[in-house]
Amino acid sequence: MVAESVLKHRPALPGAIRGVWSRTRRPLGVLLIGLLAGAVPVAAAGLPASASVTAPAFTAAQPPAAVSANAVTLHVAPTTLEPLKAGQDLTVTVTVQNATPDTISPGTIDLFLAERALISRNALNNWLDPEKNRKSGDLMLSQPMTASIQPDSTEIFTIAVPADAVGLTSGNAWGARGIAATLSTGDRVRAEGRGTFVWYSDEEVTPVNVSLIMPITVPAQSAGLITSKALETFTAPTGVLSRQLDGVVGRAVTIAIDPLIIASIRILGSAAPPSAIAWLNRLDQAPNDIFPLSYADADLALQSQAGAELLLTPTTFDQAIDPALFTLTDQAGSPTADPGTQSGSGTTVPSADPATPPTDGTPPSMEELLAWEYSATDIGWPTEGAVANTDLDLFTASGLTTTILGGSNVSGAAGDFTPNAPLALGTGNGLGLVVDDPLATALRTAASASTDDAWREAMSRVSSQLAVVSAERPGTARTLLATFARGWPPSADRLTETIDALAGLLWFAPSTLTELRASVPAEDVDFDSQAEPADRVALAGQLLKRETAVTAFSSTLSDSAVVTGTQRLDLMALLSNSWASQKAGWMDAVGTSLAESSTLLGSITVATKGPINVVGSQVDIPVTLDNALNQAVTVMVRVVPSNGRLLVGDAVESTIEAQSARTVTIPVTAAVGNGAVTLRVTLLTPAGTVISEPALIPINVRADWEGLGSLLFAAFVVLFFGFGVWRNILRRRRERSEPVIEDTPETDPGSVTEPATGATEEPEEPEPMPADAAPTPLSPASASDAPTEPRA
Known part of the structure; x- marks a missing residue:
């Protein structure tokens, strides 16, 4: 900004106010310096070190901190987003939260104006952090409290500062201004809060081109498809998907859609909930630019750093398709078919009428389940601020030419100038689109604000961020990128209000995705390699290795797609960005997945x-x-x-x-x-x-x-037959040794010879043969009676 330094200062206060300030400024300033560090837990505490003078302009500004236990906090914000002009009173709301068990007695609320205009992003971020800028500025007004603040309660004070007390005139340069509020009881400052507003004197301003991207995703889950019951809940009038789509459809916001949602609705065929079918048709008719996230919004950087060779994609949906849901009959029982409605890509999608058959009777292929007419398909959106150098090579190899990066992934920009969002990532690595973290943080805080005062405080920061960028170099247009958060909280009900309020700012101009990618890349800005948390990478690596084992195992199956298709979808769901903020739940889900796959491998x-x-x-x-x-x-x-x-x-x-x-x-x-x-x-x-x-x-x-058995058997056979031969030899010898009994002479059959009673015949002894007598040859009859020699 080229305005004179005199115009950046607040003019001298009117006499009455100057007298009051002269009496109170010195003792109050001394008291603030002594007590601020211990007694003022302010909204922007914890601002990263990168917000220093040499930090890049993409550095994130922290959202207001949550109310700590046993503390008193104070927030200050203008009651309107309209810029303050000459002659107008400055009306602010001061919100005091007493989280202590003690009652705060009535005290005084003092309002201060920063001494100088906030002409740079660093000056703005430092002002919002009292630890970096302890000067509260010039006192504008002291407002006595009329009532005590009870324990565990919140009080909101609306205070109007007269235009004379503000002290700004048409001679002051337009831009962001800082305000501070303190709560004092006696001589003690109990709490301090910082805020901003925009001062404008009808100068000609150069609007900042801002491209907004809204991710449409579902809460974290471990399954690769959304159940019919869950879809019915998500697409109900107050469901998370309905609120996301309601907030952006027809507005200057690019939609980043999770293909998981589209596939989960289409794959149910005639069983898809009517609300889900109507939701899908609304998305198809939306005029917004749309590009796809990775399936299940699986973290691209986490995949790369865990060891994936290429970015994961679904392999098949055949295992989850029920053909009966795509074959319909009319009342007479004959087959009927309804072409349904045609999406922009020409792909048949379910009709909005739940009584109308959603398909022509043929189960869809994987390509048909995922088909959509996207504005671009080569954009990758990993976890912001966790992309490494090696990840860029994998993204390019997987067909992504543009990568959305967080502000902490770049460095080198001067602190007094905000560069354009595009960034050349080097030869072969395509284009980077760097998120403006301070702006994105303020927008996300506003969209999730639970009260009107909190929303106005966040939106005043959004307005001031853009005013600073616009006033940095008048006449030099800039194109920035701001994104809304994934894992949309259930309480985020102010998305529409936030986008509409942003569109009403004089120094804001909407920019499309195409215009963003075509804008001039930033100079003197370098890619700064970062990494995912080590424990998260280690668990993701286990999941990838287990999928490799399951894929190898599946070749034994008669239908491997039942296993591999489900395994891939569930793996991508477990790598979703939505799990990043739920560490304990994610570890449990990963443990369950590993146990189930171990059971499969051991089946x-x-x-x-x-x-x-x-x-x-x-x-x-x-x-x-x-x-x-x-x-x-x-x-x-x-x-x-x-x-x-x-x-x-x-x-x-x-x-x-x-x-x-x-x-x-x-x-x-x-x-x-x-x-x-x-x-x-x-x-x-x-x-x-x-x-x-x-x-x-x-x-x-x-x-x-x-061999021993054969030997024993042979021995048994030899012994058996040898025993038989031995018995035969013995019998023959016994027969040979017995005397031969001659036949008795024949007698007359009619005669009977009776031996004499009591007489015993003595056998006659043969007469001895003379020694010189020759033996008498046997007759033939006697020769036949001779004993036979046994045969060997």
């Missing part, structure tokens, strides 16, 4: 426990496999012995039906020696990827039992 198991005895040189070992899934699987069974006592062949392939078990036989060969062997049984996919922890089966090897 095919080896049921055989052992021990098993191997008593032959070649045997088949039975191994039983269990399949707990509801679809058939095909696996390879690989067995590796722990030592050389057993030799095992190649892996065996087996198909196991759903919810069943099957036994496969593994041929093994005994090698050398006996002893214990442990078989390591590993299940693999048909491609050879291990899908489960190996099972150990103990084996007792007795490889020589087969």
